[in-house]
Amino acid sequence: MRQSSFQTPDPDTRLILEKGGTHFANRLIAPLDTPTIDFQTWFGLANLRAEKPAIPDLAEPEVVRHYTVLSQKNFGVDTGPYPLGSCTMKYNPKVHETLAALPGFANVHPLQPDATAQGNLALMADLEKHLCAICGVDRFTFQPSAGAHGEWTGLLMIKAYHDSRGEGYRNVMLVPDSAHGTNPASAAMVGYEIRQIASGPDGMVDLNALEAALDERCAGLMLTNPNTLGLFEKNIGRIAALVHHAGGQLYYDGANINAILLQTRPGDMGFDVVHLNLHKSFSTPHGGGGPGSGPVGVKAHLAPFLPAPDLMKNPTGSYSLEYERPLSVGRVRSFNGSFLVLVRAYAYILANGAMGLREVSQASVANANYLLAHLRKAYDLPFDQPCLHEFVLSGSRQKELGCSTMDIAKRLIDYGFHPPTVYFPLIVKEAMMIEPTETETQEGLDGFVEAMLAIAEEVKNTPELLHNAPHPNGHTVPISRPDELRAAKDPVLRV
Amino acid sequence: MLASVGIDNPDALFAPIPAEFRWPTGDADPYTEPAMSELEVTLRLQQLASRNINTTTHACFLGAGAYDHYIPAAIDALVSRQEFLTAYTPYQPEISQGTLQAIFEFQSLICRLTGLEISNSSMYDGASAAAEAMLMTIRQTGRTKILLIGAIHPHTSDVVHTYLEAQNFVVDVLEATAISQSAGTTSFVKSPLVTQFAPPDHLDLTPYAGILLQRPDFFGRVGDIEAWTKAAHSAGALAVLSCDPISLALLKTPGEMGFDIAVGDAQPLGNPLAFGGPYIGFLATRESLLRKMPGRIVGETIDHEGRRCFVLTIQAREQHIRREKATSNICTSQALVALRATIYLSLQGQSGFVDVAEQSAAKAVYLQQHLLATGHFAAIDDTPFFREFAVRVISQSSAYRDVLQRLNQFLLTRGFLGGLDLGQPGTTHSILDLPGVWLLAVTEKRTKAEMDALVVACSDFFEQTHARQLTNPIPKGGGGDQ
Numbered sequence: 019m020r021q022s023s024f025q026t027p028d029p030d031t032r033l034i035l036e037k038g039g040t041h042f043a044n045r046l047i048a049p050l051d052t053p054t055i056d057f058q059t060w061f062g063l064a065n066l067r068a069e070k071p072a073i074p075d076l077a078e079p080e081v082v083r084h085y086t087v088l089s090q091k092n093f094g095v096d097t098g099p100y101p102l103g104s105c106t107m108k109y110n111p112k113v114h115e116t117l118a119a120l121p122g123f124a125n126v127h128p129l130q131p132d133a134t135a136q137g138n139l140a141l142m143a144d145l146e147k148h149l150c151a152i153c154g155v156d157r158f159t160f161q162p163s164a165g166a167h168g169e170w171t172g173l174l175m176i177k178a179y180h181d182s183r184g185e186g187y188r189n190v191m192l193v194p195d196s197a198h199g200t201n202p203a204s205a206a207m208v209g210y211e212i213r214q215i216a217s218g219p220d221g222m223v224d225l226n227a228l229e230a231a232l233d234e235r236c237a238g239l240m241l242t243n244p245n246t247l248g249l250f251e252k253n254i255g256r257i258a259a260l261v262h263h264a265g266g267q268l269y270y271d272g273a274n275i276n277a278i279l280l281q282t283r284p285g286d287m288g289f290d291v292v293h294l295n296l297h298k299s300f301s302t303p304h305g306g307g308g309p310g311s312g313p314v315g316v317k318a319h320l321a322p323f324l325p326a327p328d329l330m331k332n333p334t335g336s337y338s339l340e341y342e343r344p345l346s347v348g349r350v351r352s353f354n355g356s357f358l359v360l361v362r363a364y365a366y367i368l369a370n371g372a373m374g375l376r377e378v379s380q381a382s383v384a385n386a387n388y389l390l391a392h393l394r395k396a397y398d399l400p401f402d403q404p405c406l407h408e409f410v411l412s413g414s415r416q417k418e419l420g421c422s423t424m425d426i427a428k429r430l431i432d433y434g435f436h437p438p439t440v441y442f443p444l445i446v447k448e449a450m451m452i453e454p455t456e457t458e459t460q461e462g463l464d465g466f467v468e469a470m471l472a473i474a475e476e477v478k479n480t481p482e483l484l485h486n487a488p489h490p491n492g493h494t495v496p497i498s499r500p501d502e503l504r505a506a507k508d509p510v511l512r513v
Numbered sequence: 514m515l516a517s518v519g520i521d522n523p524d525a526l527f528a529p530i531p532a533e534f535r536w537p538t539g540d541a542d543p544y545t546e547p548a549m550s551e552l553e554v555t556l557r558l559q560q561l562a563s564r565n566i567n568t569t570t571h572a573c574f575l576g577a578g579a580y581d582h583y584i585p586a587a588i589d590a591l592v593s594r595q596e597f598l599t600a601y602t603p604y605q606p607e608i609s610q611g612t613l614q615a616i617f618e619f620q621s622l623i624c625r626l627t628g629l630e631i632s633n634s635s636m637y638d639g640a641s642a643a644a645e646a647m648l649m650t651i652r653q654t655g656r657t658k659i660l661l662i663g664a665i666h667p668h669t670s671d672v673v674h675t676y677l678e679a680q681n682f683v684v685d686v687l688e689a690t691a692i693s694q695s696a697g698t699t700s701f702v703k704s705p706l707v708t709q710f711a712p713p714d715h716l717d718l719t720p721y722a723g724i725l726l727q728r729p730d731f732f733g734r735v736g737d738i739e740a741w742t743k744a745a746h747s748a749g750a751l752a753v754l755s756c757d758p759i760s761l762a763l764l765k766t767p768g769e770m771g772f773d774i775a776v777g778d779a780q781p782l783g784n785p786l787a788f789g790g791p792y793i794g795f796l797a798t799r800e801s802l803l804r805k806m807p808g809r810i811v812g813e814t815i816d817h818e819g820r821r822c823f824v825l826t827i828q829a830r831e832q833h834i835r836r837e838k839a840t841s842n843i844c845t846s847q848a849l850v851a852l853r854a855t856i857y858l859s860l861q862g863q864s865g866f867v868d869v870a871e872q873s874a875a876k877a878v879y880l881q882q883h884l885l886a887t888g889h890f891a892a893i894d895d896t897p898f899f900r901e902f903a904v905r906v907i908s909q910s911s912a913y914r915d916v917l918q919r920l921n922q923f924l925l926t927r928g929f930l931g932g933l934d935l936g937q938p939g940t941t942h943s944i945l946d947l948p949g950v951w952l953l954a955v956t957e958k959r960t961k962a963e964m965d966a967l968v969v970a971c972s973d974f975f976e977q978t979h980a981r982q983l984t985n986p987i988p989k990g991g992g993g994d995q
Binding site for chain 2: 019022023024031033034035042043044046047048050051052053054055057060061062064065066067068070071072073074075076078081082084085086088089090091092093094095096097100102105107110111113115116117119120121122123124125126127128129130131134135136137138140141148151152154163164165166167169170174177198199200202203204205206207208209212244249250252254255278280281282283286287295297303304305306307308309310311347348349350351352353354355356357358359361364365367368369370371372373374380383384387388391392403404406427428431436437439442486488490494495496497498499500501502504505506509510511512513
């Protein structure tokens with residue numbers, strides 16, 4: 019590994035580890051009030067590290083200033099519009115943070131006796147009830163820590179189900195070519211062979227391709243609905259019938275469930291397993307890449323396979339964690355999942371209620387269609403149908419004029435917007451996947467339209483503005499485009 | 514707004530959904546939850562929270578993978594900045610330098626703690642990090658079996674089984690039949706309490722892709738396990754260590770001991786107990802294993818004008834590029850939790866971090882000695898321990914199988930969350946069944962006064978129980994396991 023070439027870096031980009039000189043110990047804890055011990059004697063020299071870990075001793079104000087300045091080099095949902103397709107970057111209500119920090123939630127040990135954590139167990143039980151109603155399934159597990167983790171957990175249950183019926187030979191998982199990359203990756207991690215299903219000319223699952231792929235080895239089909247083009251798979255009834263008839267299970271990737279909250283339910287469409295991304299659809303903050311939470315819901319026939327332990331309601335009305343589950347797929351992570359993420363999602367559901375959640379899906383779809391109606395004048399729309407919560411444009415027209423989708427994305431940064439998801443789904447050339455969410459303001463939507471239309475003009479007249487974008491401005495955009503090739507070719511991964 | 518784009522009725526937006534699947538159908542709406550104001554939601558959640566005993570109401574001696582260390586206030590202040598809190602994964606580096614640089618700092622710190630060359634940006638938790646590490650050993654060696662050695666946390670062991678067996682790999686567990694280190698006596702019982710710090714002579718590691726150990730082990734014990742890495746390497750296997758990050762302030766690093774991969778949970782670095790999550794796994798390894806590593810990795814580079822900057826890199830391993838051929842399906846991990854750990858280490862600095870570790874170790878020794886002095890407990894062996902230790906009840910009351918359950922109940926009334934009762938399989942964990950064995954953790958937060966009061970409370974409990982026993986003899990068949 020190459021050493022960092024910045025031995026005396028610019029003060030603006032110095033790492034916390036490159037700061038120092040104060041040698042200031044913050045008085046965070048009291049001095050030891052019990053007898054000290056001789057660590058060399060206690061642990062033995064063979065068990066001690068040669069040198070103390072190299073961490074600078076900095077005063078609290080230095081640390082606070084360092085991370086405050088770093089935070090200013092980030093773009094969050096509160097900074098400006100964030101139409102990152104498939105990521106559902108909606109506003110995260112502030113009260114959620116206050117609630118998650120309550121000592122009765124944040125300071126509870128995961129191995130406390132169940133009787134001393136009834137509030138938490140009751141919260142999980144009630145959240146499960148809500149999510150079952152919203153998704154049309156019978157049970158949920160909260161162990162998975164993120165969407166991909168949920169996918170894998172759901173597929174483990176499908177596998178265990180087939181095994182329990184003596185159909186362990188079912189080892190092929192069907193995945194559309196428009197699917198999120200995590201779908202085939204998760205299926206591979208349960209040992210499945212992946213069979214890709216082509217999309218038809220309308221962007222939907224091609225029923226003929228699906229039928230041709232179904233055989234006695236089919237374990238199931240993973241589907242996102244609306245799919246990654248933002249289109250509702252209108253043949254879902256037929257798809258479910260075909261897959262079930264072939265003995266497969268139907269898996270719902272919940273990344274896009276924001277579009278259909280309380281308008282339709284995965285369970286009613288025929289899905290057997292559903293995962294949700296609470297950090298997308300249920301408004302828990304994404305944290306720059308986690309923590310998330312990926313609860314998985316199942317129909318009753320899959321419930322025996324849920325991860326252990328499982329939450330049970332006792333005849334007395336109290337709750338307990340039940341470990342004796344002989345058919346369970348086992349444990350998928352330590353303890354009880356990302357509990358504080360559940361607290362936020364629960365608060366979100368309570369605040370919205372049924373009407374509110376229905377308005378969420380309405381407004382998210384309305385906002386997407388509003389943007390689509392205005393942007394289709396300037397950009398190609400490969401699949402020309404009314405969209406749900408997101409839509410995919412192609413920058414092919416602009417590419418012919420010498421500006422790529424990447425250039426357009428980077429130019430949006432100059433205009434103060436987070437770019438959409440780009441180059442995904444893979445079936446659209448120069449793809450731009452745009453999801454405004456229901457919480458984007460009218461001003462934000464109109465601003466985005468204006469910027470996109472202005473950029474389309476710049477492509478024709480001043481393409482260099484796109485090629486050189488983004489233009490560092492010293493604060494919100496501290497750098498221009500990084501040399502990613504150099505980073506990968508000759509990696510520097512630490513100091 | 515809708516009218517401007519030719520939509521009159523909001524319901525028309527959902528025309529693409531076939532009518533048969535619209536919900537609710539008909540007149541009956543089974544889901545009629547009313548909306549609540551912010552105040553009502555707050556009251557409801559405060560009410561739920563108030564039903565939980567927690568470490569602000571009770572002094573906590575529970576550990577077993579989740580530790581009640583002090584959390585400096587500046588962490589919450591900094592991570593609640595919306596720019597960190599509400600950003601997505603840093604796909605657009607020009608407006609994500611904050612997250613990217615923080616992760617680069619995290620990776621650097623994890624390397625310094627573990628003594629290894631590279632680290633990824635985080636995993637879900639320590640258990641899944643261990644499982645992913647064992648999958649790495651399989652990818653690297655082409656072998657299909659792994660071996661778990663010694664007292665590994667039952668959750669880690671469970672999760673490793675789930676991950677590995679999903680792909681039909683074989684997980685062997687070394688049944689410890691070595692000599693118990695209890696004073697004077699030699700025993701060959703198979704028990705997780707038996708230490709397995711060095712490889713037995715006859716053991717053949719050549720079938721294994723990797724071996725997994727934990728230090729401190731589940732019972733807090735710290736043994737010299739270096740012989741295992743040599744044994745693994747001479748058999749062509751990789752050695753993986755699950756370790757506690759606070760202990761790395763003092764203990765020989767995984768790198769120094771020759772481990773190829775170090776994993777663990779960084780919850781103790783500035784993260785609340787949170788009823789189990791979100792926590793954060795770390796995974797550090799040798800540079801030669803870089804392309805086998807799961808998860809996101811941040812690297813340093815320059816922008817067009819030569820400014821130092823940071824980007825997600827070596828992405829050809831990942832699911833969004835490689836799909837089913839990726840090293841893992843992991844996508845979202847624990848960026849904000851990694852930020853907390855990074856800020857924690859920065860605020861503590863070397864001196865504060867070492868102080869936390871030394872105080873935790875010294876106070877655990879203090880409590881163990883004082884519990885033993887009551888005459889009601891015995892040590893499980895004489896191995897040194899870090900921050901956590903197990904004792905066995907030797908009081909006459911140990912004849913009750915539920916003695917520790919009762920003791921913990923009693924302690925709750927005195928303001929303590931007592932240690933973990935390892936004799937209750939099927940309630941708190943799935944594997945262990947060690948009646949009468951009590952696992953206690955002591956962090957720097959526990960004061961001498963709290964520990965002294967805990968010791969007094971234990972004595973009181975046993976005296977009361979003993980007095981009751983004299984009037985109510987133990988029923989036949991209620992004997993405990995000694």
